[in-house]
Amino acid sequence: MTENRVISLPENEDVKSNNEEVLENRPETLFTYFTIGTAFLLIMVGGSTVVWSSPAVVKMKLDDPNENPLGKPIEAVELSILIGLPTVSGLLGCFIIPKLADIVGRKYTLLAIGSVWLLSLIATSFSRNLIMFTSFICISMALQAASFAAVPIYLTEICQHHSRAKLGCILCVFIPIGELITYLVGSVFSIRDFTLIIASPLVVFLVLFHLAPESPVYSLTKGSVEECRRSLKKLRSNKTEKELNIEYDQIKESLDLQEVKSEFVILTLLKSKEGRFGLLLGTIPIVIQYLTGATLVLQLMGPIFDEANTFAGNTIAIIVGIAKVCCFLLASFLVERTGRKPLLIISCVGTGISTAVLSVYFYLNYINDPVIEDLKLLPLIAVLFFIMSYSMGIGPIPLAVISELFPSHARSVAMSFILMFCGVVLTVYNSSYPILDEYAGTHWCFFMFSFFSLLGAVVIYFVVPETKGKSDAEIQQILADY
Structure with a gap:
């Protein structure tokens, strides 16, 4: 398979050097940034x-029927269902829907995701019972998982390889931007209104993304020169x-050397x-990312820190959201200088x-230690350091x-x-947390995250290799020699 990743260039060294300069040092165009930015709206709604x-959940724990559409406070088992089942649907989304990208194309797959997602969030906003909320959030989480798999593939195939890591990190900046929007509007508006607000970028996406081109790599795989x-x-x-012409020839030669039977891609891998x-x-x-507890902390920021008896959970969530956006932006500029590892x-x-x-801190709060009164700022400082890290x-x-x-032929299946x-790991984690928190205590959950x-x-440190500045062929060679 290593041989299949080698992109052959002309033998003449002067030509080769010139080609590399053309392909690696040219900046991306404004239209490319427009296309990428429009696709990133899906990532933002995903966040x-x-x-x-x-x-x-903060509103669903209230007794006030004007704030809580369920009419009564949500229980631990119900909460486990609400945050656990959508994760299961995410498994289907990340496995089935991105495969459409190999059938109907990257562009039309993303448009389909955006269309269904918009309808799902609108339905969520008007839900009035746990079954409706869980059902429509399951659909939204499936589409969120699908977009997190499909958008990076589209990004990789339309940008030049020297821009991949930087643009990939900028892609991830849109996740905390989306989270911040939810924290801001969710603390002010009703569940119906803030759900409609977070769905609105999908309207912009559906209008503008029609101007985006299909991935040149996908077009060539289908013989559309x-x-x-x-x-x-x-x-x-x-x-x-x-x-x-040089770039076209290199894409074509790379695809020619990657030919495998697509229906057996995962077996080939x-x-x-x-x-x-x-x-x-x-x-x-990705597994380590989930096991740090970040996903759960972000999902349940409000109720977790309401329990801490310091600042309001939504206030901490907003502060954290702002810090996360800034740090993700900084990471996008550091990743090519310091490396991934x-x-x-x-x-x-x-x-x-x-x-x-x-x-x-949560242990001291659990045992009602009086020293907790002198540590009111500690949760805010610790969670900010957590989010920055x-x-x-x-x-x-x-x-x-x-x-x-x-x-390229294996990206969608591999992703x-x-x-x-x-997602299986995340499902077990998410479903277990409310029950573990209820019976063991928040302090044990955070000890587990640590x-x-x-x-x-x-x-x-011992397992993951560095890929900074490596071409596709060099990365495949690293894996072959691992």
Whole structure:
């Protein structure tokens, strides 16, 4: 399979050098940024959807029927269902829907996701019982998982490889932006109104994304040479015709060398050494990301920190949302300078320390220790440090790196496989948390987050390779030699 990733260039060294300069040093065009930014609206709505439960659960715990559409406070088992079942639906979304990208194309798959998602969120806003809320949030979470798998594939195939990591981290910035929007509007508006507000970017997406081109890589895989050339011309308007021909030839040659039977892609990956290690190394950072507890903390920020008896949970959520956006932006500029691996290790250590501090605080609160009155600022400081650490590495980098590990013909299947497996981990985690929190205490949950974060740092140090500045062929060679 390694040989299938080699992109052959002309033998003449002068030509080769010139080609590399053309393909690696040209900036992305404004139209490319417009296209990418429009696709990132799906990621932003995904961030809003993931933390929808944070302000929603706060309202669902109230006795006031004007605030709580359920009419009565939600119970622990009901809460477990509300945050657990949508994660299961996410497994189907990340496994089935992205496969459409190989059938109908990247562009029309994303448009289909946006259309159904909009209808689902509108239905959620008018729900009045647990079954309706759970059903429509399940649909939304399936589409969120699908978008998190499909958008990075589209991004990888329309941008130049020297821009992948930076744009991949910027993609991840849209996740906390979406989360911040939910925290802001969710603390002010009713469940119906804030759900409609977080759905509104999908209207913009559906209008503007019709102007986006199909992925040139996908077009060429389907034998549509003219569409591939048109897409390249739109995306690379700062290149000459000769330069466009060079890029087209390299895409074509790369695809020619990657030919496999598409229906057996996952079997092909499992049979080859680089495929197996690609799946393993793509899975490890995502699993560690979930085990740090970040997903649960963000989903239940409001109710968790209401329990801390300091600041209001929604207030902390808004402060955290702002900090997360800033740190994700900073990470997008650091990732190509420092590399992926150092940021991932530092990030895991930081999340481990901060959740350990929170574990101690929640324990002191649990036993009603009087010293807790002098530590009111500690949860805010610790959670800000947690979010800063998470946002500088283990948050944005795993999703940005996964698509680098696989050739173009295998990306959608590999992404779906990895996200499906990780979704199983997240489902168990999410479903168990409300019950574990109820019977063991919040302090034990945060101790568990701390342990897995520090363990993750050790695993990344010894197992995960650095891919900074590596081409597709070089990454495949690293996996083959692993």
